Amino acid sequence: xxxxxxxxxxxxxxxxxxxxxxxxxxxxxxxxxxxxxxxxxxxxxxxxxxxxxxxxxxxxxxxxxxxxxxxxxxxxxxxxxxxxxxxxxxxxxxxxxxxxxxxxxxxxxxxxxxxxxxxxxxxxxxxxxxxxxxxx
Numbered sequence: 001x002x003x004x005x006x007x008x009x010x011x012x013x014x015x016x017x018x019x020x021x022x023x024x025x026x027x028x029x030x031x032x033x034x035x036x037x038x039x040x041x042x043x044x045x046x047x048x049x050x051x052x053x054x055x056x057x058x059x060x061x062x063x064x065x066x067x068x069x070x071x072x073x074x075x076x077x078x079x080x081x082x083x084x085x086x087x088x089x090x091x092x093x094x095x096x097x098x099x100x101x102x103x104x105x106x107x108x109x110x111x112x113x114x115x116x117x118x119x120x121x122x123x124x125x126x127x128x129x130x131x132x133x134x135x136x
Contacts, residue, residue, distance in 0.1 A: 004129055008020050008023075009022075009023070017033050017053065022132055022133065028060065030061075032063075032132065034066070035063065035066070036065070036066040037067045037069070038068050039069040040069075046068075046069040046070045047065065048099075048102070049065055049099050049101075050098040051096045052081075052098065053095075054096075055095065056082075058078045061078040062075060062077060063077075064129075067102065069115070072117060073126050074101055074125055075126040075132060084124075100118075101117060101124075102118060103118050
């Protein structure tokens with residue numbers, strides 16, 4: 001975000017699930033939660049994000065999800081996240097949300113299993129932060 005010259009502020013504590021605040025050119029502010037997966041996660045889980053506490057939609061609240069192994073970033077509004085994620089109905093993380101952006105399949109030419117972006121999540125793939133900057 002800094003490389004794109006966005007006006008970014010970092011809170012001193014993460015009490016409200018906000019990792020960054022972005023002041024837009026029009027003067028409004030976006031609240032951002034950042035989630036990332038390392039390249040060392042087990043095969044098939046490169047873009048699996050679990051146990052996210054987000055019970056209700058929040059205005060001008062954004063999620064950035066990043067998979068290091070896939071080198072893919074997804075950007076979603078709070079409402080989009082609620083619509084596309086699953087709410088845990090039982091277990092220790094009841095009420096929390098999970099989203100799994102990737103699938104796993106065998107490449108027909110190499111025979112190797114690899115991860116790919118599930119089709120329903122392709123529209124959230126981002127290469128920059130324009131959605132947050134412009135509030136769209």
